[in-house]
Amino acid sequence: MDNNEFEEEEYEEAQEFVTKINSTNRDAVFFAIDCSESMLKPDSFDIGNGESENNDPNIPLRSAIRAASEVCLRKIIDRSQDYVGVLLYHTRKHKNKSDTNHIYVFHDVDFPDVNRIRELNELASAEIDFNEHFGSSDEEFPLANVFMACRDSLAQLSASFKTKRIFVITDQDQPHKNNPFLRSAAITRTHDLAEIDIEINLFSINRPDKPFNFNAFWSEIICQDDLKKNHINTSGDIEVLVERVMAKESPRRSMFSLPFRMGPNDVLTFGVKGYVLCIERRKPLHQWAYMKAEEIKLASSQATYICADTAQRLLTSDIKYSYSFGGEKIVYTADELHELRKIGEMGITLLGFKPYSRFKFHYHLEHPYFIYPDEEKYEGSTRTFAALHQKMLEMEKIAICQVRLRKTSVPRIAALVAQKEELDEYGAQIHPPGIQMYYLPYAEDLRPLPEWSELTSAPSDLAQIAEEVINTLTIKSGFSPEKFKNPALKRFYDVLQCIALDKELPETYTDTTAPKVNAIRKRVGKKFIEFNKRILSTTSEIKANRQDLVYEVKSTRTPRKATTGAASRPKAKPVSEDGSVDVEALWKDGRAEKATIVDIKAYLTKIGHTVTAKRKAELLEELDSVLKQKYSD
Amino acid sequence: MAGKAATVFIIDVGSTMWQKTVDNTGATALDLASKAVQIMIETKIFSERKTDKTAVIAVGTDDTDNDFADDITYEHITVISEIEQPMLPLLRTVSNELPRGNVSGDCFSAIEVASDLITKHCKHLKYIKKIYLFTDGESKIGTRKNDSLVHEIRRGGIEIKIVGAGFDDPDTGFKEQDKSIIKAANEEFLRKFAEDCDGDFFTLSYFLNQLESPQVKSIRLVNLYKGKTLVMGDAENYPDSSLSIPIEIYSRTTIARPKTASKWSVLSEVSSIDPAIKTHEKQADEANRVEVPAEDLEKAYTFGRTIVPLISYDQDLLHLTTTASMDILGFIRTEDFRREYILSNVLVILPPQSDLDASLRVSALIQGLYVKNAYGLVRYISRANADPKVGIIVPYFKPPRECLYFAKLPFKEDYRACVFPSLSNIKDKNGKILEQHKNLPTKEMLDKMGEYIAGMDLMEAAVDEDGNPKEHLKVKETFNPLLYRITKETAHRALRPNEPLAPLNERFLYQTKILPSLEEKNRKVVGELNELLQIKKVPPKAKRRRAEVSRKGVGEIDVEDILGSKDEDEVMEDVVTKKLKSASDWSFEHDVSLEDVDVRKIGIVDPIGDFNKMIENHKEDLVTMAVEQMCGIIKKLVTPSNGEKADNEKALQCLKTLRGVATRENEAQKFNDFLRELYKESPKEQSKTMDFLGAVANANITLISSDEASDSNFSKYEADQFLHAINDMSFVILEPEDGREHKSKKISSGDDLWDELMS
Structure with a gap:
């Protein structure tokens, strides 16, 4: 692959961007898992569906550990630059930097790796004996120390960690019930954490005897706002717990921050940020490993350019770029090529509005960008954006804009579509308010509909059956990305994980995207039988009709052509079978001079005569002799 | 449609074509014709299609060179290039080496020659065949019967396009003054001929205008x-x-x-291909x-x-x-x-x-x-x-x-x-929905916005050829400027290797900006809307302000928010911006910072390391931000929140580093302000800071004097005195505005010193 920077496709840029964002906006998660006695007791919520391994009863602690393991795994797959740590508290033994009792740092925050996952799995499946290695203790100790221990690890992380979070998993809704001093110390400590941008999330577990009471203590610690949902009650169900943890796995990150111009000369210019909420994730590219060292090492490849003429290694400064043009190379420097791309202003420039209906379905080119106001550079951006957003929705208009995301990108024209905020029945946001920005195609990006898109329309009885099928098989809840996991990605990581963990490879896989053929047959099989039958009869009917038609057309067309041709152009030259002027006929009529040079030459060439003459007179002579010879034979 | 194509360009190079200027730029008809042919050939060359072939014929040349050269009818017609894939030399010829004739040639005969070239080349194969004739119609056309040629052209499916300089344009009503009789007759003849052939007839200016509009290649x-x-x-x-x-x-x-550019080695004169070799x-x-x-x-x-x-x-x-x-x-x-x-x-x-x-x-x-x-x-x-x-x-x-x-x-x-904050539903801290808020548009703003949206409607914003309103920026009528530009620029450089890059055609800038007519129409609404919305650009110094927040020992979350001691309005505002901030501090303008992970925030663990990294950032000036954050860190180290010990030793090291950088980087004033502020606040923090300031004095760290840094307001004496003051627990008042004379008096309160120093 040539890594020519001018070959970069926008798509790849976006992909690369996601990777870059992941490495500059890292996330660190520290699990703080309560190991009190109650966490080790099977909870009553287990419905015994045999889903948990070995038919074990659902033990909250194990679920919590399994959740941590699952999170590590997903981090490896999705965001390999992130850190995960696991701290156990209310343990009998302890292990931590400041030698505090009842706190056991099982894994300090670091890259999750295969061994860690293995250890967590062993702990979750009781291959590691919890009691022997850690033990549980209900002795009261300052909860503040747990936050201190987390802080010690999280605070020292580099600035590339944009989010640092503590995930507390506990069933204790009222720690330090009888010790106001320790209680307030814990609260104070968490506020200190907030100061250095460490966020606390609580995953509460209901005890069999009583549900978790958030307001008893934790409401003072967890900043409970509508948006972040930092407290989640999981009822001890591992699936829910993992899903909930992972649901918190996509802190939004902006892809660009740009001025939005509504008027000329920076009048009515405000700030927006752009996000990519939807982009195709692909399998990673393979790397190269060097196998001959004691330890397997990754090799990084580096392209070296060698001048074909002088066999010298080329430095970047020795490389220019060329376009081949009419057999020659037209050469530019990299700077010049960049200069060519500087078209229009950076940012989003509003050019006007159109009705929503003008945004046709076939204008889609790629994923949209979600834009949202940004007060950082322009105060008042939010109210301006909100006004624009609201009125666009009310008036059912889309905005047409000129967009240039960055210095090297090609300007595009985009359609902005306002998106309404949508909440679920509990008031939680399902779709955020904002504007979706779609790149529109340029004329060059449109391909025409093929001519044969003029179909032979199906008669209404066939369409009727199709309607019935559609009716029967309509998915009431519509489409949501949640419904389909990418089977190829899943397969890839399942196998990779097995090889890495030395587990047995999965033999089969189930593709969740496969059509449910049996259900379809059960519901509409009979309709298809009917449909297929009718197709057969309809085609033969149409074919029969068509033959009549063709015959009719032929019989009417031929004479018309003859008459009109003859009537309007009485002096027309006779035409031979292949459509060329019949020189021979002209000659017979004694009108050979009516033929053009071209005609005569073409005719002579056709009958295999080598033409030498150039002037018309000579040509006519030649024609005359050739034809005389022909007819004398 | 990648079918085979054969195109013949016939250019009249007779004397009138190059002797008479036809427009106000001083261009002759030949200049314009050559330009038109160039544009068409450029596109063909760029597409690199072997099956898209071209021939060029000049009519009106002094010499004669064609297949019928012996016939006087075909005199002064020169076939410059036979039908072949056009290459750069042909473009060069058309661009500046077209012959100029002093005689007149018969355009009609030239079409016959062209038709002959096509027939010979295409035989009976399926081709798209075109003949373009560029002429001013001043040369005599033989009055032979044209029927056979018309017939041949129709039969061969050849498209005839006649482009005339100074011909009448019924669309614009253009009529040339003092048109010669010959020209009038020829014009009539050619128009009739084009009609008979089902061909097209254009004026040169219209044709050129059309050509300069971007064309979409069929695929x-x-x-x-x-x-x-x-x-x-x-x-x-x-x-x-x-x-x-x-x-x-x-x-x-x-x-x-x-099209992608390929790499080209500057070391090589001959071959420019340089295969990449990958090493590991x-x-x-x-x-x-x-x-x-x-x-x-x-x-x-x-x-x-x-x-x-x-x-x-x-x-x-x-x-x-x-x-x-x-x-x-x-x-x-x-x-x-x-x-x-x-x-x-x-x-x-x-x-x-x-x-x-x-x-x-x-x-x-x-x-x-x-x-x-x-x-x-x-x-x-x-x-x-x-x-x-x-x-x-x-x-x-x-x-x-x-x-x-x-x-x-x-x-x-x-x-x-x-999840993003609601744009219409803002609650106060008690969960009450607010009717008014600075982030909520007022009814007035909404109404005006509606007016703006209506005024900026594009459905009738453009004007069609007949002067009727039509939709502006139809997808079919917008073009990718880069595609066009690269083609143009390559041809430009091919012909003029030493010239700078050609500027982009104005037509493309037209689709990147608000339509002037719309701008004019909405000037008033835009002004009023602007007045209502009061958008203020936050000066670039905004980052400093943020750093000042962190000087309070606070990251992006202000404890006061949580405790709710701030004004309600302010809280909501902060919550919103905070969320945005924590989402990302990153934008494309800091594109470069993607390369490595840049330190933008000083942590408590290795403040000096972080600080130095920020100072050394060559891509971005983070000095002020770093200095401010460092001040915050020092204060945090000195006055820790409960439960932690103050780390005066670390703070002292930080202060030393800070002083060095502040002296060098024109931030002396900030350093001095900070040290004095630390002092001023110290009584409130009981003895904690005083211990530290004592250590500062012992370590001989002084204010930065004007001897050391030009942006300091303090003389060496004053700077040293400040230090003394701490040690003696008695203070000297400095009045720098009193010239270089230093009056001093002893006082016993630090607050007074502060006030004095601040004046």
Whole structure:
């Protein structure tokens, strides 16, 4: 692959961007898992569906550990630059930097790796004996120390960690019930954490005897706002717990921050940020490993350019770029090529509005960008954006804009579509308010509909059956990305994980995207039988009709052509079978001079005569002799 | 449409063509004709299509060179280039080496020659044949019968395009003054001739204008899904009770990419091709890179930090084994579908050409979807062993045209659900919904915005040829400026290698800006809206302000927010911006910072390290930010929150580093302010800071004096005195504005000193 920077496709840029964002906006998660006695007791919520391994009863602690393991795994797959740590508290033994009792740092925050996952799995499946290695203790100790221990690890992380979070998993809704001093110390400590941008999330577990009471203590610690949902009650169900943890796995990150111009000369210019909420994730590219060292090492490849003429290694400064043009190379420097791309202003420039209906379905080119106001550079951006957003929705208009995301990108024209905020029945946001920005195609990006898109329309009885099928098989809840996991990605990581963990490879896989053929047959099989039958009869009917038609057309067309041709152009030259002027006929009529040079030459060439003459007179002579010879034979 | 094409350009080079200027730029008809031909040849050259061939004929040359040269009728006609793929030399010839004749040639004869060239070249093969004639009509045309030529042209399917300089233009009403009789007669003759041939007749200026507008190249349709079917149900086992339709798939939209430039070595004069050679380096550690042979390498993936090398057996397992298919999974109602999920370009699904059975099946499905207001959900595997995708099929039903559109949809892994603050629903801290807030538009603003949206409507913003309003920025009428620019620029440089880059054609800037007529029309509304909305650009210093917040020992979250001691309005505002901030501090303007991870915030663990990294950032000036953050860190170290010990030693080291940098980097004033502020606040913090300031004095750290840094207001004496003051616990008042005379008096209160120093 040539890594020519001018070959970069926008798509790849976006992909690369996601990777870059992941490495500059890292996330660190520290699990703080309560190991009190109650966490080790099977909870009553287990419905015994045999889903948990070995038919074990659902033990909250194990679920919590399994959740941590699952999170590590997903981090490896999705965001390999992130850190995960696991701290156990209310343990009998302890292990931590400041030698505090009842706190056991099982894994300090670091890259999750295969061994860690293995250890967590062993702990979750009781291959590691919890009691022997850690033990549980209900002795009261300052909860503040747990936050201190987390802080010690999280605070020292580099600035590339944009989010640092503590995930507390506990069933204790009222720690330090009888010790106001320790209680307030814990609260104070968490506020200190907030100061250095460490966020606390609580995953509460209901005890069999009583549900978790958030307001008893934790409401003072967890900043409970509508948006972040930092407290989640999981009822001890591992699936829910993992899903909930992972649901918190996509802190939004902006892809660009740009001025939005509504008027000329920076009048009515405000700030927006752009996000990519939807982009195709692909399998990673393979790397190269060097196998001959004691330890397997990754090799990084580096392209070296060698001048074909002088066999010298080329430095970047020795490389220019060329376009081949009419057999020659037209050469530019990299700077010049960049200069060519500087078209229009950076940012989003509003050019006007159109009705929503003008945004046709076939204008889609790629994923949209979600834009949202940004007060950082322009105060008042939010109210301006909100006004624009609201009125666009009310008036059912889309905005047409000129967009240039960055210095090297090609300007595009985009359609902005306002998106309404949508909440679920509990008031939680399902779709955020904002504007979706779609790149529109340029004329060059449109391909025409093929001519044969003029179909032979199906008669209404066939369409009727199709309607019935559609009716029967309509998915009431519509489409949501949640419904389909990418089977190829899943397969890839399942196998990779097995090889890495030395587990047995999965033999089969189930593709969740496969059509449910049996259900379809059960519901509409009979309709298809009917449909297929009718197709057969309809085609033969149409074919029969068509033959009549063709015959009719032929019989009417031929004479018309003859008459009109003859009537309007009485002096027309006779035409031979292949459509060329019949020189021979002209000659017979004694009108050979009516033929053009071209005609005569073409005719002579056709009958295999080598033409030498150039002037018309000579040509006519030649024609005359050739034809005389022909007819004398 | 990548059919073969043969084009002949006939250019009249007779004396009137190059002696008379025809426009106000001083260009002659020949200049303009040559320009027009150049543009057309450029496009052909750039497309690099071997089957798109061109010939050039000059008529009116002093010499004669054509196949009928012996006939006097064909005198003064020179075939400059036979029909062949146009190359750069031809463009050069047309651009500046066209012959200039002093005689007159017969344009009609030239067309005969051109027609002959085409006939000979194309024989009876299928070609797109075109003849262009550029003339001013001043040269005499032989009055032979033109019937045979007309017939031949019609029969051969040759398109005739006559482009005349100074010809009448009925559209604009243009008529040349003092038109010669010959010209008038020729013009009439050529117009009639073009009509007879079903050809076109243009004026040169109109033609050139058209040419300079971007043209869209037609692209051959490629079936992306050959010989496959669209299936619903179990077609393999139960063909009768399932639906199976043979289909073809084509692109409807595809981003046209500019041609890519290839690398070119400056060291080489002759050959410019330089194949890339890949070398592999083992990364022992950052410093010790060793080059290793490619044969010692194995393909590998990383899983966390574990390297997983793969033998080929594993590689096969990693990927799914699939067969090409398109299956309908079910249907959804159109109102349940959200367009923001679409993440690809649009494809067209059609039955194979003239497959009646398939046509009926597809049509039934299209009509069913159309009537039921439904879309189909499909799973698509484009070829064997490709990864499955989910997608949507959408009916297009505008009889006689019917088809299905297809676009890809996201998997769970592709989509990130994010939550953003409401734009219309802002609550105060008690959960009460606010009616008024600075982030909420007022009714007035909304009304004005509505007026603006109505005023900026594009549906009738442009003007068509007849002066009627028409839609502006239709997709079909917007063009990718880069595609056009690269073609133009390459031709430009090919002909004029030493000139700078050609500027972009104004036409393209027109689609990047607000239409002047709209701008004019909405000037008042824009002004009023601007007045209402009061958007204020935050000065670039904004970052400093943020850093000042952190000087309070606070990151991005202010404790006061949580405790609710701030004004309600302010709290909400902060909550909103805070969320935005924590989402990302990163923007494209800091593009470069993607390369490495830049330190932008000083942590408590290694403040000096972080600080130095920020100072050393060459891509961005983070000095002020770093200095301010460092001040915050020092204060935090000195006055820790409960439970922690103050770390005066660390703070002292930080202060030393800070002083050094502040002196060098023109931040002396900030340093001095900070030290004094620390002092001023100290009584409130009981003795904590005083201990520290004592240590500062002991370490001989003083204010930065004007001797050390030009931006300091303090003399060396004053700077030293400040230090003394701390040690003595008695203070000297400094009045720098009193020239260099220093009055001093002893006082006992630090607050007074502060006040004095601040004055």
